[in-house]
Amino acid sequence: MHKRKSRQMRVGVAAVVAALAAAASAAAFQALPPGAQVNDDPVAGINKALDVSGEEPSNSDIVGGALTAGKPAVPWGVFRQRETNGAPPPHDQVFARSFAGGAWTTRGNGTVGGRSSASAPFSGSLNFDQGQDGEAPAIDFAGAGRTVPWATWYEETTGTGFANNNVFASRFDNTGDANQGKWIFGGQSRGTGGGGVAVPSLNIHTDQKAENPSVAGGSAVDSTKPGPWVAWQETTTLPTLGAKQIFVERPIGPGAENCDGVTPLGIADGTGHIPAIGGFCWQQTGFPRVGSGPDPSLNVDRSRDGVEPDIAFTGVNDSVPWVVWYEKERSDFFLRNNEMVFAAKGVKDAAADGGFHWTVVGSQLSGTLETKGNVCGESIANEEQCSLNKNPTSGAENVRVAGGTMNPANPTVPWVAWDEEVGGVKQIFVARLVGGSHFELANNGQPISTGAGDSTRPDITFSGNTPYVSWRGDSGGVVKGFNGHFVNPANPTFVLDGSDTPLTPTAQADVREPVSSSCIATPFNSDGATCQGGALGTPFFLFTNGTNPRSLFANAYQPGTPVTGLANGVTSSSATVNGTVNPEGASVKVSFQFGTTTAYGQSTAAQKTGADNVVDPFTAQLGGLPAGTTIHYRAVAITDFGTFVGADETLTTESQPPPPPSPPPAPGSGRTTVGRATLSGTTASVRISCTGSSGATCELPLRLTVTEKFKGRRLIALTARRHATTHRRVLAVGSTTVTLSAGQTQTVRVTLNSAGRKLLARRRHLNATLRVVQVLADRHVVAVSTQTLVFRASHHRRRH
Numbered sequence: 158m159h160k161r162k163s164r165q166m167r168v169g170v171a172a173v174v175a176a177l178a179a180a181a182s183a184a185a186f187q188a189l190p191p192g193a194q195v196n197d198d199p200v201a202g203i204n205k206a207l208d209v210s211g212e213e214p215s216n217s218d219i220v221g222g223a224l225t226a227g228k229p230a231v232p233w234g235v236f237r238q239r240e241t242n243g244a245p246p247p248h249d250q251v252f253a254r255s256f257a258g259g260a261w262t263t264r265g266n267g268t269v270g271g272r273s274s275a276s277a278p279f280s281g282s283l284n285f286d287q288g289q290d291g292e293a294p295a296i297d298f299a300g301a302g303r304t305v306p307w308a309t310w311y312e313e314t315t316g317t318g319f320a321n322n323n324v325f326a327s328r329f330d331n332t333g334d335a336n337q338g339k340w341i342f343g344g345q346s347r348g349t350g351g352g353g354v355a356v357p358s359l360n361i362h363t364d365q366k367a368e369n370p371s372v373a374g375g376s377a378v379d380s381t382k383p384g385p386w387v388a389w390q391e392t393t394t395l396p397t398l399g400a401k402q403i404f405v406e407r408p409i410g411p412g413a414e415n416c417d418g419v420t421p422l423g424i425a426d427g428t429g430h431i432p433a434i435g436g437f438c439w440q441q442t443g444f445p446r447v448g449s450g451p452d453p454s455l456n457v458d459r460s461r462d463g464v465e466p467d468i469a470f471t472g473v474n475d476s477v478p479w480v481v482w483y484e485k486e487r488s489d490f491f492l493r494n495n496e497m498v499f500a501a502k503g504v505k506d507a508a509a510d511g512g513f514h515w516t517v518v519g520s521q522l523s524g525t526l527e528t529k530g531n532v533c534g535e536s537i538a539n540e541e542q543c544s545l546n547k548n549p550t551s552g553a554e555n556v557r558v559a560g561g562t563m564n565p566a567n568p569t570v571p572w573v574a575w576d577e578e579v580g581g582v583k584q585i586f587v588a589r590l591v592g593g594s595h596f597e598l599a600n601n602g603q604p605i606s607t608g609a610g611d612s613t614r615p616d617i618t619f620s621g622n623t624p625y626v627s628w629r630g631d632s633g634g635v636v637k638g639f640n641g642h643f644v645n646p647a648n649p650t651f652v653l654d655g656s657d658t659p660l661t662p663t664a665q666a667d668v669r670e671p672v673s674s675s676c677i678a679t680p681f682n683s684d685g686a687t688c689q690g691g692a693l694g695t696p697f698f699l700f701t702n703g704t705n706p707r708s709l710f711a712n713a714y715q716p717g718t719p720v721t722g723l724a725n726g727v728t729s730s731s732a733t734v735n736g737t738v739n740p741e742g743a744s745v746k747v748s749f750q751f752g753t754t755t756a757y758g759q760s761t762a763a764q765k766t767g768a769d770n771v772v773d774p775f776t777a778q779l780g781g782l783p784a785g786t787t788i789h790y791r792a793v794a795i796t797d798f799g800t801f802v803g804a805d806e807t808l809t810t811e812s813q814p815p816p817p818p819s820p821p822p823a824p825g826s827g828r829t830t831v832g833r834a835t836l837s838g839t840t841a842s843v844r845i846s847c848t849g850s851s852g853a854t855c856e857l858p859l860r861l862t863v864t865e866k867f868k869g870r871r872l873i874a875l876t877a878r879r880h881a882t883t884h885r886r887v888l889a890v891g892s893t894t895v896t897l898s899a900g901q902t903q904t905v906r907v908t909l910n911s912a913g914r915k916l917l918a919r920r921r922h923l924n925a926t927l928r929v930v931q932v933l934a935d936r937h938v939v940a941v942s943t944q945t946l947v948f949r950a951s952h953h954r955r956r957h
Contacts, residue, residue, distance in 0.1 A: 201281025226302030316350015375470025561619030736792030
């Protein structure tokens with residue numbers, strides 16, 4: 158919360174932290190939109206009566222982004238939708254939709270470069286081949302100004318040299334060209350598989366199973382044009398049959414002419430060059446470490462499965478890629494056999510594939526993944542210190558990463574969330590990079606979940622400088638969604654915001670509930686300190702609910718109902734009004750609406766609360782109010798998705814005090830009343846009355862004047878340029894004096910003198926001031942009347 162004296166929001170920091178630590182969970186979130194599903198667009202092929210996928214690890218992903226640089230970010234989601242029609246048998250399709258203006262809109266009307274691009278059964282599908290299942294989609298923004306949505310997923314690809322799951326990536330076209338509104342595949346041609354369309358697979362080996370990709374926008378070269386980096390898991394044949402390895406590729410493009418020399422190697426077409434489909438190539442990164450390639454795996458233990466990677470960018474200008482994953486199954490290298498969580502950062506290295514090698518960073522030890530060595534894999538002790546596990550002997554899995562900082566003065570760092578077994582129950586842990594050298598557990602080393610049942614499938618994001626986490630919590634078979642955030646940058650402590658989001662039972666949908674915000678930390682919003690387009694950064698998330706069908710919904714944080722307080726300091730034209738609101742975990746803008754009716758019509762300046770769970774007071778000054786009037790006002794709280802109002806209250810301004818009475822006239826002087834003057838040619842006529850006691854008189858000088866401008870000695874036009882050095886003088890153009898007795902009324906005439914007539918003849922009209930004063934019996938002079946008159950010259954017919 159910003160401190161400004163005018164806001165008078167006085168909440169002690171220590172009291173806030175203490176209250177947050179003890180706060181109960183919030184009751185509800187705001188539906189986006191109320192009563193509606195995300196998966197609902199029959200025209201595009203999305204039938205809400207059919208299931209979204211329930212397969213682990215995820216059926217959807219969400220991120221905040223905008224198609225125009227500097228505009229407020231809105232939710233963009235991708236998801237896996239079941240189908241019953243189309244080419245038999247029916248296959249799951251990947252769709253993308255964004256939320257703005259209170260509604261979800263399908264993003265995509267066809268694809269470019271896919272097997273199904275020419276004749277697509279489902280117009281909104283992103284699938285490369287709509288005759289195959291699209292699975293585990295992910296989304297992020299990249300491109301100039303971070304305005305280009307990129308989606309990635311995997312699907313089985315048929316044909317010679319394929320016949321297995323392949324990873325694909327495509328971008329949404331918003332350039333206004335012939336492909337406007339379509340998704341364009343990107344990558345080097347890996348062959349056609351015997352068909353007629355080149356396959357832009359990201360796989361290291363297209364005949365191996367590749368799954369669970371993740372995408373993040375960032376760049377170690379040009380922060381204004383972040384590129385999409387993709388991480389995934391893929392099986393290899395060496396050193397252990399079927400072991401899954403973690404791979405990462407970076408983009409070359411846009412505008413790549415060909416992908417000659419890029420690895421993994423593509424297949425040339427008739428021109429002798431490897432086509433750069435969509436103007437992009439995918440370049441593998443890291444030292445060769447495994448398989449027949451050998452291939453640049455990130456696994457610490459290459460004999461075990463590395464699975465479910467996630468990727469994010471951190472550091473100054475989002476220049477450092479970070480990948481997290483976990484490893485499982487039995488080790489052939491005499492290392493640990495339980496699930497272990499790892500994180501690695503990309504480091505520039507001209508000797509490594511793609512110009513980057515990967516260094517594993519753990520809770521106590523770091524080690525570069527080199528061709529002929531791996532410090533983290535040299536012993537069990539080293540492996541434990543290179544992991545992020547709270548307990549290196551316990552199973553830890555389902556890891557996610559986000560870049561951000563709780564201190565806006567510092568660069569962003571990776572924050573990692575995962576679930577780990579504690580006393581036979583899975584709990585959620587969060588760690589962050591400290592000192593650039595190691596990870597430390599947040600929340601004083603304790604899990605952020607406290608349920609008696611399993612807490613699983615976390616996700617993590619930032620809203621501005623606040624980290625938010627979501628997860629699934631199981632209590633006796635009843636599964637609910639949990640959400641919360643961290644406070645106190647010096648010692649990050651977790652606060653639970655909500656624990657009542659209904660979810661499909663884990664047995665029917667063991668999927669993550671992805672969370673993001675409209676102000677994730679990027680170079681384009683000063684790492685979250687200045688949200689694009691004036692957005693607040695309200696967090697939002699997707700969740701799967703129902704069993705027949707399983708449906709996809711979206712929620713956003715919302716505050717409690719604002720409370721309109723009483724007014725104080727009420728005067729005839731101003732008042733101070735008061736209100737309170739509980740933000741329920743995310744910052745809101747607060748203000749007051751006011752006016753003479755319940756239509757209000759005016760608002761005070763918006764103030765921003767903290768991201769807290771306590772009742773925040775706020776106040777504002779109302780000014781310019783009419784006297785003696787009832788004023789209606791109410792407290793208002795605003796998020797990026799809605800306006801929430803308190804009850805109407807009223808105040809009544811004080812009556813305007815009457816004007817002070819006119820001083821009594823001096824003895825012997827009457828009171829003068831002056832009517833409105835009229836003009837006839839060069840003469841002004843005005844009716845004047847004198848009242849008072851018998852014998853009283855009104856002595857009244859009348860004077861006509863004009864105000865002239867001079868430059869030097871020369872008279873200039875009244876329309877002279879303002880910057881001219883001019884002088885002013887008041888010129889008398891007519892006068893007279895009249896004395897009336899009490900009870901007498903007379904029409905008095907004042908005629909322009911020769912100077913006035915000359916001015917009138919020259920200008921054709923003359924703005925003059927008629928002043929009437931009264932000379933009292935004690936010879937004091939008081940003003941009685943001032944009027945502005947416009948004399949106009951008469952028009953004479955020209956003689957021929």
